[in-house]
Amino acid sequence: MWRNRPTAFTDERIAAEGQKDGERNIPEMGSYGPAQFEQALIARGEQEVQQRYKKASLRIAKLQPLFQVCQNRFRDIESRFHGLVEQYKARKSQLERDLAAPFRYKYHMALILFLGLGEFPLNTIVFRLFGEPEYLTYVMTATLAVTIPLLGLFIGLFLRQSVPPKVGNILIGVLIPGSAGGALYAVSMLRNVYIVSQVAVASSAPTGQDQLVFALFSLNALVFCGAMVSSFFAHDPDERLDHCHKSLIALDRKRNSVRKTLFRIGTKMNGEIKKAKSQIEQIRALSTERIALYRQINTRFRRLQPPASFRRNPEFPKLEWWTEASLDGVGGHPHGG
Numbered sequence: 001m002w003r004n005r006p007t008a009f010t011d012e013r014i015a016a017e018g019q020k021d022g023e024r025n026i027p028e029m030g031s032y033g034p035a036q037f038e039q040a041l042i043a044r045g046e047q048e049v050q051q052r053y054k055k056a057s058l059r060i061a062k063l064q065p066l067f068q069v070c071q072n073r074f075r076d077i078e079s080r081f082h083g084l085v086e087q088y089k090a091r092k093s094q095l096e097r098d099l100a101a102p103f104r105y106k107y108h109m110a111l112i113l114f115l116g117l118g119e120f121p122l123n124t125i126v127f128r129l130f131g132e133p134e135y136l137t138y139v140m141t142a143t144l145a146v147t148i149p150l151l152g153l154f155i156g157l158f159l160r161q162s163v164p165p166k167v168g169n170i171l172i173g174v175l176i177p178g179s180a181g182g183a184l185y186a187v188s189m190l191r192n193v194y195i196v197s198q199v200a201v202a203s204s205a206p207t208g209q210d211q212l213v214f215a216l217f218s219l220n221a222l223v224f225c226g227a228m229v230s231s232f233f234a235h236d237p238d239e240r241l242d243h244c245h246k247s248l249i250a251l252d253r254k255r256n257s258v259r260k261t262l263f264r265i266g267t268k269m270n271g272e273i274k275k276a277k278s279q280i281e282q283i284r285a286l287s288t289e290r291i292a293l294y295r296q297i298n299t300r301f302r303r304l305q306p307p308a309s310f311r312r313n314p315e316f317p318k319l320e321w322w323t324e325a326s327l328d329g330v331g332g333h334p335h336g337g
Contacts, residue, residue, distance in 0.1 A: 018297030031307040045287035056276030063269040070262045077255045088244045108234030112149050119145035152227025160235045179225035182218040266325035273322050
């Protein structure tokens with residue numbers, strides 16, 4: 001801080017100047033202006049004030065445009081979000097029911113991704129049996145790993161929103177136990193083939209090729225049905241309500257991201273402003289202390305009454321303070337979905 005920096009205005013010098021001016025009755029008793037030495041003390045302090053003010057202004061000037069852009073974006077998203085909320089509530093009022101999606105949408109998307117990743121090793125085994133080059137194996141495996149879960153997703157959505165509810169429920173009720181039972185049977189079959197192949201050392205497994213094909217088909221069917229069922233239960237039967245709900249989820253994620261950025265920039269900018277104000281106030285407080293010491297010594301050695309200027313606080317040049325970032329209205333609870 002400035003107090004620890006070398007300066008010509010030590011307490012000894014201030015006391016000496018106060019004594020010298022007091023003995024000479026400077027400033028005069030009727031003077032209303034500050035003494036010349038007081039002006040020098042203020043000028044010395046204001047040099048440091050201006051340096052701090054300029055440095056802080058440069059830092060704050062870099063943050064203000066970023067905060068303004070982020071604030072405008074947040075207000076736009078907030079306006080769109082509230083508009084979607086009103087549409088969502090209006091549609092629920094028309095249907096006279098709440099959202100009918102028992103499986104949360106984010107878990108549904110995570111499951112689709114997981115199923116896609118699980119398809120890679122499963123289909124790699126199949127395509128390697130064809131003896132194709134390694135890169136073609138990965139291309140074909142990746143194609144199926146993306147296609148099968150996506151097909152299940154879209155067909156599940158179609159059954160949910162474009163097929164009569166009773167028909168969709170019947171299909172789902174049949175496919176769930178069918179695919180699960182087929183997968184369990186396939187796993188048991190593969191385990192049996194593995195045991196037989198370990199026991200029969202001399203024989204290869206050509207007799208198990210049909211069983212292997214059926215097992216892989218059953219496992220792929222399970223992946224397909226898993227994606228379809230999760231999609232079926234993650235969407236609402238009403239297309240408008242479902243679309244509005246998904247839009248709310250996506251927009252709320254974007255709103256939360258912008259909110260975090262806005263808080264970060266706004267907090268940093270306000271911190272810079274408060275830090276600069278605190279430093280300037282400390283510098284001016286030190287100037288005030290030195291002026292008070294000067295006046296005290298001056299008054300002690302005066303033969304006449306102290307001037308009227310000694311009864312007034314030191315006056316410092318006015319600074320145009322920066323406007324702090326307003327973070328009011330940025331809070332709120334995210335929309336669940």
